[in-house]
Amino acid sequence: MFELQTPLPELVLRCTLLYCFILGILRLANREGGQLSPVDQVVLFTVGDLIATAAIKNDDSLVAAFIAMSVFVGMSYVVNSLSYKFKPIAKTLQGAPLVLVHNGEIKWDNMEKEKISKNELMESIRAAGYLSVANVHVAMLEANGTISVISKPNNEPQRTL
Numbered sequence: 317m318f319e320l321q322t323p324l325p326e327l328v329l330r331c332t333l334l335y336c337f338i339l340g341i342l343r344l345a346n347r348e349g350g351q352l353s354p355v356d357q358v359v360l361f362t363v364g365d366l367i368a369t370a371a372i373k374n375d376d377s378l379v380a381a382f383i384a385m386s387v388f389v390g391m392s393y394v395v396n397s398l399s400y401k402f403k404p405i406a407k408t409l410q411g412a413p414l415v416l417v418h419n420g421e422i423k424w425d426n427m428e429k430e431k432i433s434k435n436e437l438m439e440s441i442r443a444a445g446y447l448s449v450a451n452v453h454v455a456m457l458e459a460n461g462t463i464s465v466i467s468k469p470n471n472e473p474q475r476t477l
Contacts, residue, residue: 318377318378320380320383321374321376322375327375331387335392336391338363339409341363410460413464414430416437417449418453419468420453421449422434440463440465444467446465452468
């Protein structure tokens, strides 16, 4: 139960490599938990289980689990610290905002690049209180996966009951 069956350096290396792999996969997805589709959620849950299994190999000791969790939390701290201190790292890992609508015109190349459907865009525009893309000055896909909507000047959101 408390005896480590996997050599400590191997366990730390496995967890570090898996953390970097997960970070890369999630960076490619570019969406936050609230923005994940049901298909994305299934993949995320499955990957989580596979990562846990791969992290500790066949070592079912409590010590291996504590070490694995500590490495993942430690890597998160290191990555967040590096992102805070070095802006190029932050941009690479967290992404940058992307214009989806400018002056009422949908930027289809950016929509295609991020695999955002017109329905998803329109849902965000309606959630901001606008009924038409024509009322939107700028809609941005933020680095956290949400879509921010800014109206054209003198264009207030339409209120619905």
